[in-house]
Amino acid sequence: MYQRFVWASRAVPTAWINDGFGERSSSSNKQRSVSMDTDMDYERPNVETIKCVVVGDNAVGKTRLICARACNATLTQYQLLATHVPTVWAIDQYRVCQEVLERSRDVVDEVSVSLRLWDTFGDHHKDRRFAYGRSDVVVLCFSIANPNSLNHVKTMWAQEIKHFCPRTPVILVGCQLDLRYADLEAVNKARRPLARPIKRGDILPPERGREVAKELGIPYYETSVFDQFGIKDVFDNAIRAALISRRHLQFWKSHLKKVQKPLLQAPFLPPKAPPPVIKIPESGAATVNDAGDLLDNPLCADVLFVLQDQKQIFAHKIYLATSSSKFYDLFLMENEESPNSVDRCSKKEKPSKDLLMRTLSLDTEEDTDVASIKNSSANLRISRSDDTLLTTDFNEEDCICLSSWSKGFLGMHQEVMINSLSNRTCSVTVVRMDSSIQYRPFKTVLRFLYTGQLDENEKGLMRVAQIAETLEVFDLRMMVENITNKEAFMNQEITKAFHVRKSNRIKECLSKATFSDVTFKLDDGSINAHKPLLMCSCEWMAAMFGGSFVESSNSEIILPSVSKSSMQAVLDYLYTKQLSFSSEMDPLEIIALANRICLPHLVALTEQHAVQALTKASVNGVDVDQEVLTYLELAQFHNAHQLAAWCLHHVCTNYNSVCSKFRKDIKSKSAENQEYFESHRWPPVWYLKEEDHYQRVKKEREKEDNALYKYRSKRKWCFWNSSSAAFA
Numbered sequence: 001m002y003q004r005f006v007w008a009s010r011a012v013p014t015a016w017i018n019d020g021f022g023e024r025s026s027s028s029n030k031q032r033s034v035s036m037d038t039d040m041d042y043e044r045p046n047v048e049t050i051k052c053v054v055v056g057d058n059a060v061g062k063t064r065l066i067c068a069r070a071c072n073a074t075l076t077q078y079q080l081l082a083t084h085v086p087t088v089w090a091i092d093q094y095r096v097c098q099e100v101l102e103r104s105r106d107v108v109d110e111v112s113v114s115l116r117l118w119d120t121f122g123d124h125h126k127d128r129r130f131a132y133g134r135s136d137v138v139v140l141c142f143s144i145a146n147p148n149s150l151n152h153v154k155t156m157w158a159q160e161i162k163h164f165c166p167r168t169p170v171i172l173v174g175c176q177l178d179l180r181y182a183d184l185e186a187v188n189k190a191r192r193p194l195a196r197p198i199k200r201g202d203i204l205p206p207e208r209g210r211e212v213a214k215e216l217g218i219p220y221y222e223t224s225v226f227d228q229f230g231i232k233d234v235f236d237n238a239i240r241a242a243l244i245s246r247r248h249l250q251f252w253k254s255h256l257k258k259v260q261k262p263l264l265q266a267p268f269l270p271p272k273a274p275p276p277v278i279k280i281p282e283s284g285a286a287t288v289n290d291a292g293d294l295l296d297n298p299l300c301a302d303v304l305f306v307l308q309d310q311k312q313i314f315a316h317k318i319y320l321a322t323s324s325s326k327f328y329d330l331f332l333m334e335n336e337e338s339p340n341s342v343d344r345c346s347k348k349e350k351p352s353k354d355l356l357m358r359t360l361s362l363d364t365e366e367d368t369d370v371a372s373i374k375n376s377s378a379n380l381r382i383s384r385s386d387d388t389l390l391t392t393d394f395n396e397e398d399c400i401c402l403s404s405w406s407k408g409f410l411g412m413h414q415e416v417m418i419n420s421l422s423n424r425t426c427s428v429t430v431v432r433m434d435s436s437i438q439y440r441p442f443k444t445v446l447r448f449l450y451t452g453q454l455d456e457n458e459k460g461l462m463r464v465a466q467i468a469e470t471l472e473v474f475d476l477r478m479m480v481e482n483i484t485n486k487e488a489f490m491n492q493e494i495t496k497a498f499h500v501r502k503s504n505r506i507k508e509c510l511s512k513a514t515f516s517d518v519t520f521k522l523d524d525g526s527i528n529a530h531k532p533l534l535m536c537s538c539e540w541m542a543a544m545f546g547g548s549f550v551e552s553s554n555s556e557i558i559l560p561s562v563s564k565s566s567m568q569a570v571l572d573y574l575y576t577k578q579l580s581f582s583s584e585m586d587p588l589e590i591i592a593l594a595n596r597i598c599l600p601h602l603v604a605l606t607e608q609h610a611v612q613a614l615t616k617a618s619v620n621g622v623d624v625d626q627e628v629l630t631y632l633e634l635a636q637f638h639n640a641h642q643l644a645a646w647c648l649h650h651v652c653t654n655y656n657s658v659c660s661k662f663r664k665d666i667k668s669k670s671a672e673n674q675e676y677f678e679s680h681r682w683p684p685v686w687y688l689k690e691e692d693h694y695q696r697v698k699k700e701r702e703k704e705d706n707a708l709y710k711y712r713s714k715r716k717w718c719f720w721n722s723s724s725a726a727f728a
Helices: 028-043 062-070 077-082 098-104 125-132 147-164 184-190 206-216 231-249 291-296 317-323 325-335 353-359 370-387 439-451 461-470 474-484 488-512 531-537 539-546 564-576 587-596 600-619 625-637 641-653 655-661 663-667 671-680 685-727
Strands: 005-007 016-018 047-056 105-108 111-119 137-143 170-175 220-222 303-306 312-315 389-391 409-419 425-433 518-522 525-529 556-558
Touching (some): 047 125, 047 147, 047 231, 062 098, 062 231, 137 231, 147 170, 220 231, 291 317, 291 531, 312 317, 317 439, 325 409, 325 425, 439 461, 461 474, 488 564, 525 531, 531 564, 564 587, 587 600, 600 625, 641 655, 655 663, 663 671
Parallel strands (some): 047 137, 170 220
Antiparallel strands (some): 005 016
8 A cells, every 4th residue: 555644744844743544653662763863864964865856747656656656566457547646745754763764765876875765746836836935856757658747847847847946966867667568458357447448559658758858858767666676766766867067066075976967777678478377168169969969860870769559769770879788789790791699570560551651650640649649740850950860661571580689678670761851761770679668668768868867756767776686777767776776866877987987988989980870072082970979069960861952861971171180189088078199190180170060168178288389399499480370370270269370469469580591581471460560569569679779879878078188187087186286
């Protein structure tokens, strides 16, 4: 917290009291001791008391600068700009505090100094003129973000200072240097609501302040309280200016002979901007369709369960096989050419063609369970507009008898169906269940296999447990038992274990192409995949396979300009919600494909991987400048904005080296990128100009000092020679 203190009495210059920003001292002994200490500064030999008056327009940073020197107070940039505390009186910043008094003492060029800082109004000149009395040096401030404050230096302040203290040395100070490289948008948000917004065109270059200082014949310095830059330079050189002026009037003070004229200030090199952080959305790949919804809406279904009460349930092999070992073995059995464990069904056991046609009809109105049939009929009518299936021929010889294989199953065969939208045929596995498998509890079991969840309020849990026992879904049976025993909290661990096993089986099916129902034809090969899993993980895939498109019924999808490695990485992500990256994969190819099929989370993950790889290579001494330039505009084209921002930052912070090696590549970039390079390059152009000017002026001053030293040495030699001759 900054503290400011007002003179208690103009007649007593050594007593100060708190003006309300800090605690008042109630100890008269303390005030007396400090007052005595102050008087001793005037009486102590070889200790020079300097009165420094700080003037300038309102809100240019005078009080912040004084507090940074007197109280060592530092604030963040946004705290500095959020609130402006105007000065109420011509005040001395020192209070009855030993710490502040100790900071007022300094040694400059081997001269002990007691510095007295005075803050003033930007207006109310009647109150301000009292501060000029008996001043030793005046620090004239302006803000580099306010051109009017610099104009007032010439039109008002220089004339006022010349009027009230014509012989007092003056130093010009440009405050708020940090605004020259700050994020002005964030700065304006942090300022007061009614404050004038700072524009980039308002920021003054260093040469503007230096020109005004040259016109007035005074030194020029720049400061930043936020960066703690230039504060000591300003006040040390203000002390030097005051001591030199005092040396001319009090030439008998020998300890002032070593005081130098105000020194040059080295330019401020702004810090490098930190690299942008790649932000990953909290959630993984968004689930477009819940697996349970996919069970109710049989898009891309490849399994049809026919129950004894002539009800039917469409399902998907990949969900059932990865969730249940029973179904995994069942569907693998279908792929065997000559199964040994089952026998062919006799013709008497086979259902008639009319019965199957009636069972697979989309408009069935038979009602053993009216509510269930209405629900099923509604779902199928929905599928009519998307992926309607109509039964065609049924080959009775291909029916596999399952009654001897496991309880609950009667038979399985392949049925050829027709998509009414594209008139293309597709194959569906029809599985007939026996009378022990009832519609509602069996639907609950299938929903568990899809989602891994069980509703505690589900009716008929005992029947569900019986079917789970028959189908060897032991996780579900344990969950029903926990609910019955009022220990449903234990089901969370069962669900976690279920999903882990299912994820591992999905990875296996992807690697071995088991139960795949679609093949992606790519530039350098093909990859088998599973439509249901893709539809639940990607909106683009859901629209392609579930909408009125040719791809919805095709088993082969051609994706031009896509490599096999990139497609494999995308499929791994869609199946496992994780990015598996190998050295063969190109991040830009994955970003292009992920952007193409609308996967922003995958784009962010790939951006993060690319940035980590580039950073690691750069730390290890590998030159990545050419690769960064290649990434830049391709990342912008494919909406990888975070990677593009990192590339821009890398080029800007290494602009000199990059430009020296790849000048043609820099010039070939878009106009927007080149403009960004110029405005954000490091070191900035203004610093390079200031550094050149500083080195040039430094050499000139060194020459002047050497010439002056030689002149004085020569005069001294001549004086001694003449004295020796006179003595002889």
